[in-house]
Amino acid sequence: MALMRRVAANEEAAVVELFDRFGSLVFRMAYQAMPSRQEAEDAVQEVFVRLWRTAGRYDDTRSALVTWVMLISRRHLVDKLRRTKARVRTTSLEQPQIAPAAAETPGRLDRDERMAGLMKRIEALPELQRTVVTRAYLGGQTLRQIGEELNTPLGTIKSALSRALVRLRERTGEELAL
Numbered sequence: 001m002a003l004m005r006r007v008a009a010n011e012e013a014a015v016v017e018l019f020d021r022f023g024s025l026v027f028r029m030a031y032q033a034m035p036s037r038q039e040a041e042d043a044v045q046e047v048f049v050r051l052w053r054t055a056g057r058y059d060d061t062r063s064a065l066v067t068w069v070m071l072i073s074r075r076h077l078v079d080k081l082r083r084t085k086a087r088v089r090t091t092s093l094e095q096p097q098i099a100p101a102a103a104e105t106p107g108r109l110d111r112d113e114r115m116a117g118l119m120k121r122i123e124a125l126p127e128l129q130r131t132v133v134t135r136a137y138l139g140g141q142t143l144r145q146i147g148e149e150l151n152t153p154l155g156t157i158k159s160a161l162s163r164a165l166v167r168l169r170e171r172t173g174e175e176l177a178l
Contacts, residue, residue, distance in 0.1 A: 025070070028139075029138070047077075070134075074112075
């Protein structure tokens, strides 16, 4: 993708465009994963630094840009949570009165695994369906906004979303609570 080549070339406008396109998506993911808003904001900055540093490795023949951004984001958040968990364990050996961090709860790990599975299923969708689902549910865009950005009729966007949700439900065998 031309955007990532421009990011790799250290073009400032391209980095701004990358953040404008995916900043809210990455923040939502970080906010759900991290114990506090401040840690989520810090994680978003770290993710975009990582995206900038690895921009030259992006291959648009292997995955859509949104998928690559989400995978980099998820890996960074998991790494960050693991590092936090290791620090908490070390500290708790020295000071046993410290309560376990929220990152250690089994529910959070289950949610991370479910999110990873969902992202894999979304990745397997046809391109338009994948784009609509990602932008609508993870990016917080309206269907009208998505249609305008993709220069696609609103009816086509609605149909793509409907077909995508049906496919995702079929693959999981359950209703998705997106």
